[in-house]
Amino acid sequence: LRTLVLVLGDQLDLDASAFDEFDPSQDAVWMAEVAQESTHVWSGLARIALFLSAMRHFAAALQSQGRPLHYRRLDDPDNRGTLADELQAALERLRPQQVTMTAPGDWRVWQAIKSTAARAGVPLSVRDDRHFFTTVREFAAHAKKRRSLRLEYFYRELRQRHGVLMREGGPEGGQWNFDADNRQSFGAEGPGPLPARSRFEPDEMTREVIQLVQARFASHPGALQHFDWPVTREQALQALDQFIEQRLPLFGRYEDAMWPGEPWLYHSQLSAALNLKLLNAREVVQAAESAYRRGHAPLQSVEGFIRQILGWREYVRGIYWTQMPAYAEHNSLNAERDLPAWYWTGHTEMACLRDAIHQTLAYGYAHHIQRLMVLGLFALLYGVRPQQVHAWFLAVYVDAVEWVELPNTVGMSQYADGGLMASKPYIATGRYIQRMGGPCATCRFDPEQRVGDGACPYTTLYWDFLMRHESWLARNPRTALQAKNLARVSASEREAITQRATAIRRGDVGVAPAPKR
Numbered sequence: 001l002r003t004l005v006l007v008l009g010d011q012l013d014l015d016a017s018a019f020d021e022f023d024p025s026q027d028a029v030w031m032a033e034v035a036q037e038s039t040h041v042w043s044g045l046a047r048i049a050l051f052l053s054a055m056r057h058f059a060a061a062l063q064s065q066g067r068p069l070h071y072r073r074l075d076d077p078d079n080r081g082t083l084a085d086e087l088q089a090a091l092e093r094l095r096p097q098q099v100t101m102t103a104p105g106d107w108r109v110w111q112a113i114k115s116t117a118a119r120a121g122v123p124l125s126v127r128d129d130r131h132f133f134t135t136v137r138e139f140a141a142h143a144k145k146r147r148s149l150r151l152e153y154f155y156r157e158l159r160q161r162h163g164v165l166m167r168e169g170g171p172e173g174g175q176w177n178f179d180a181d182n183r184q185s186f187g188a189e190g191p192g193p194l195p196a197r198s199r200f201e202p203d204e205m206t207r208e209v210i211q212l213v214q215a216r217f218a219s220h221p222g223a224l225q226h227f228d229w230p231v232t233r234e235q236a237l238q239a240l241d242q243f244i245e246q247r248l249p250l251f252g253r254y255e256d257a258m259w260p261g262e263p264w265l266y267h268s269q270l271s272a273a274l275n276l277k278l279l280n281a282r283e284v285v286q287a288a289e290s291a292y293r294r295g296h297a298p299l300q301s302v303e304g305f306i307r308q309i310l311g312w313r314e315y316v317r318g319i320y321w322t323q324m325p326a327y328a329e330h331n332s333l334n335a336e337r338d339l340p341a342w343y344w345t346g347h348t349e350m351a352c353l354r355d356a357i358h359q360t361l362a363y364g365y366a367h368h369i370q371r372l373m374v375l376g377l378f379a380l381l382y383g384v385r386p387q388q389v390h391a392w393f394l395a396v397y398v399d400a401v402e403w404v405e406l407p408n409t410v411g412m413s414q415y416a417d418g419g420l421m422a423s424k425p426y427i428a429t430g431r432y433i434q435r436m437g438g439p440c441a442t443c444r445f446d447p448e449q450r451v452g453d454g455a456c457p458y459t460t461l462y463w464d465f466l467m468r469h470e471s472w473l474a475r476n477p478r479t480a481l482q483a484k485n486l487a488r489v490s491a492s493e494r495e496a497i498t499q500r501a502t503a504i505r506r507g508d509v510g511v512a513p514a515p516k517r
């Protein structure tokens, strides 16, 4: 065997760089399902099922192309359970002259592969991932030039370099960013009829995976009865098409909005297909831009959507690969509390958290504002150790892979990197959630109140956060105003806020009893 091409569960692209010069008469592909990938965090059922089903469909696609394949199934009786052990056994058995792969997305996996290949004495060659617009080297060069990293400058550089939404050397529409137009809520009347979402009924292969996951990971969080994610490239392309036609035009306007009982709104739901590489980021950006050029979607929506992919997605990848492994350990606010147990069940009286967690467990999905300003915000204000928040976010979402999840959690949402990724902590009272359409009307807590029995825990904990971090918040120009408002709070009210915050953290407030079975 000349080359063994190693394909990971999030590299399901027949055109990946690892396949350049692939010769079926001398080369073969290697893939392995291993339990460790589902247990190193307490992975949700939908996430496990998605990865396994997509991997098996990809294996079938490889075979139909005549690419020789060595595939280890989770239920092979002698499966060794870890990537390193399986790879070592494969290298001993197949004795390839070399191993080739596309750059992996995950630091832990990369370490395991590197050391296994070195131990076996097999040369390992790693190729750039063409799925992304930038390489980590380019990001590092960009970062070197600057004192602090900010999305905006990186995003502008990429727009120019790749000619995305550009006109005569400047940004289309005369401005780089339409963020200010992308913050509307649905108002009292609600979103009205929403476009139907793309649903992909599980085929036989997926049903078999679902049974396997149910049997093997019975104690894991989440559910499988709603599983309908795209698991093949064809399905992912259909989902992309459906998004562009039906949701993109209003994506921008309602990007930050919430509505009770409506998990999907105008979001694309393409993150999992992108992260598994069923879709290429370039084709997604191109499809959005061409919707603008043919007059189907307004610039405000198209720019907002492209900024998420060409901007944030590339930016967090650069942060991850230039900062690991130290990044995973950051805890600049010294937050040391345990994640409340109800994050795994949704048994809380706070309606917004209950909704977001139930939806997360049912589908493995929540949109960005729910992740940042409901689930992440509560953990930040409560003072949860960032590594526990990270383990939760990495476990429960179908799109969760560490390179994108970790900077979003540790950096953007918990501000645990001390401001490397975001210029200020994302903090707010319950009023923000109310304004953006959260289910406050049905909640027993009042977002206007910071003390007293009906006070919204977000509002109490927000003021408590300001008090605990007053001095550095006052020094940061982006949070100085928030800190200034604190000066108007009397000593006795401060005392009452602290008491209420303590009661919340003790679990005397907000925790709902588990339902009787």
Ligand code: FAD
Binding pocket: 266, 267, 268, 269, 270, 271, 272, 274, 275, 305, 308, 309, 312, 313, 314, 316, 366, 367, 368, 369, 371, 372, 376, 393, 394, 397, 399, 400, 401, 404, 405, 406, 408, 409, 412, 413
């Ligand atoms: P849309 O709202 O339709 O956005 C379009 C696409 O833009 C997404 O599919 C995604 O690929 C990209 N995107 C949007 N926001 C971001 C962002 N902040 N960073 C990187 N890419 C972005 N995204 C993941 O893919 N995996 C994760 O594990 C993940 N964990 C997160 C954890 C926290 C605490 C937060 C605040 C955000 C996280 N995100 C993660 C980013 C974002 O919330 C999801 O990408 C998005 O909600 C996925 O839904 P969608 O496909 O409908 O996105």
